[in-house]
Amino acid sequence: MSNAATATRTELLAGIAEVLEEVAGTPADKVLPEAAFDADLDIDSLTMVEVVVACEEKWDVRIPDEALESLRTVGDALDYISSEAAK
Amino acid sequence: MTASAAAREAVAVTGLGAITPLGPDVAAFEEGLLNGRSGVHLLDGPEFADLPARLAATVDLTGRLERVEARTLDRVQQVALVAAREAWAHAGTPEVDPERLAVVVGSGIGGALTILSQDAVLREKGPRRVSPHLVPMLMPNGPAATVGLEIGARAGVHCPVSACASGAEALAYALDLLRSGRADVVVAGGAEACVHPLPLAGFAQMRALSTRHDEPEAASRPYDKGRDGFVLGEGSGILVLETEAHAAARGARVHARLAGAGLASDAHHVTAPDPSGAGAARSIAAALRDAGLGPEDVGHINAHATSTPLGDLAEARAFATALGSHRPPVTATKSNTGHLLGAAGAVEAIAAVLALRSGVVPAIRNLDDLDDEADVDAVRTVARQHPHEVALSTSFGFGGHDISLVLTT
Numbered sequence: 271m272s273n274a275a276t277a278t279r280t281e282l283l284a285g286i287a288e289v290l291e292e293v294a295g296t297p298a299d300k301v302l303p304e305a306a307f308d309a310d311l312d313i314d315s316l317t318m319v320e321v322v323v324a325c326e327e328k329w330d331v332r333i334p335d336e337a338l339e340s341l342r343t344v345g346d347a348l349d350y351i352s353s354e355a356a357k
Numbered sequence: 358m359t360a361s362a363a364a365r366e367a368v369a370v371t372g373l374g375a376i377t378p379l380g381p382d383v384a385a386f387e388e389g390l391l392n393g394r395s396g397v398h399l400l401d402g403p404e405f406a407d408l409p410a411r412l413a414a415t416v417d418l419t420g421r422l423e424r425v426e427a428r429t430l431d432r433v434q435q436v437a438l439v440a441a442r443e444a445w446a447h448a449g450t451p452e453v454d455p456e457r458l459a460v461v462v463g464s465g466i467g468g469a470l471t472i473l474s475q476d477a478v479l480r481e482k483g484p485r486r487v488s489p490h491l492v493p494m495l496m497p498n499g500p501a502a503t504v505g506l507e508i509g510a511r512a513g514v515h516c517p518v519s520a521c522a523s524g525a526e527a528l529a530y531a532l533d534l535l536r537s538g539r540a541d542v543v544v545a546g547g548a549e550a551c552v553h554p555l556p557l558a559g560f561a562q563m564r565a566l567s568t569r570h571d572e573p574e575a576a577s578r579p580y581d582k583g584r585d586g587f588v589l590g591e592g593s594g595i596l597v598l599e600t601e602a603h604a605a606a607r608g609a610r611v612h613a614r615l616a617g618a619g620l621a622s623d624a625h626h627v628t629a630p631d632p633s634g635a636g637a638a639r640s641i642a643a644a645l646r647d648a649g650l651g652p653e654d655v656g657h658i659n660a661h662a663t664s665t666p667l668g669d670l671a672e673a674r675a676f677a678t679a680l681g682s683h684r685p686p687v688t689a690t691k692s693n694t695g696h697l698l699g700a701a702g703a704v705e706a707i708a709a710v711l712a713l714r715s716g717v718v719p720a721i722r723n724l725d726d727l728d729d730e731a732d733v734d735a736v737r738t739v740a741r742q743h744p745h746e747v748a749l750s751t752s753f754g755f756g757g758h759d760i761s762l763v764l765t766t
Contacts, residue, residue, distance in 0.1 A: 293425075294425060295423070295425035316429075316489040316490055319489040320488070323485065323486065
């Protein structure tokens, strides 16, 4: 498990890229903060659930279903994990 | 061949694909059958150690699918996809209107390995760790759906579930789709992958499995006096079927024809075969009528013959009932591959096509001492040179399902 509270944004981005590679085979160079999960990275709703669960495990945070809808881009996820970890 | 006014339209077999315990494709399957190889081995992992029956016939999927592609597909979907890709390529990647293209892929058990592994996840890590892909991976129609997505079929995707007759029933249903004008091309067959301690324990509790652990390759021995049950196998067989008109219009090579199907049911017992073989005999007679052929036309039989003491004899009686005094050569693919359950009927229909095409009927492996009660012309020891025009393939399943198929050159 990684510590999201002390991780830099670069480290968090690299972590999300690792998750996306594992779950969906997404090339790391496509995982940019502005990339949309559905339109740019071709992550469907089932795979998005896997991404969320993998992020929860990786950083020991909880991403409830209510928050899921607001996570449109990689940057959204990065901000959310970062702010949750700071609490 | 006896021509008959009762004959209904035959359909063309234009593509074959198979991943079986004999190898990765149809070529390896045919070579294995003709050389009498066995795909059976002892399961030596610790999870199998306590089982009373520890034999299986498995396939190697290493490198056949991309990692990401494989992780959202149960093993039964993976074998179906591999076989379907081979069959589709073999058919020349037909250009067909997607709304005239259908899929029928049966399975006896479905995504059992996913259910079992995710049950462990649920117990150990809780519901939030259960895969969101669980349901599409465990559903019995998963292999059919996977193949349908792969080729873009929009005329319907179907999954007959009739235990060990599922693969044969899929071909019967495909024949109906083509004859009734609901599709021009149908990709059809069966898939199974449930080699795991739980199904093995269940079959073993029924006393249905061979326990010949000291000689795995001799364990599956249809019609032999020493047979003591079947060997659980896995794999998939897929055929591309199309109307004669569609095949002719695109200049496709026709490997054989599916000329008739006969379906019956025993209403006898949920698992035990009717000892008289009456339902099996009715399905054979119905298949021959459907093809407009008579008993004397049958050139060889690819028997269901699983290597169980009761089942093999009931089937032999059905042959005598349906064919009278005619005794065509009989082969039994499960002596090589073990029992592929819901894939068996499709894999064995492919074996029948190969025998029609080559004029060679493979020998039944391990048939050292023919059961006195089995009144069949069993092909033994070596494959038999036997050019012929009509093959019969039989499949029977728990639930009392009796499916017979007639294939012609």
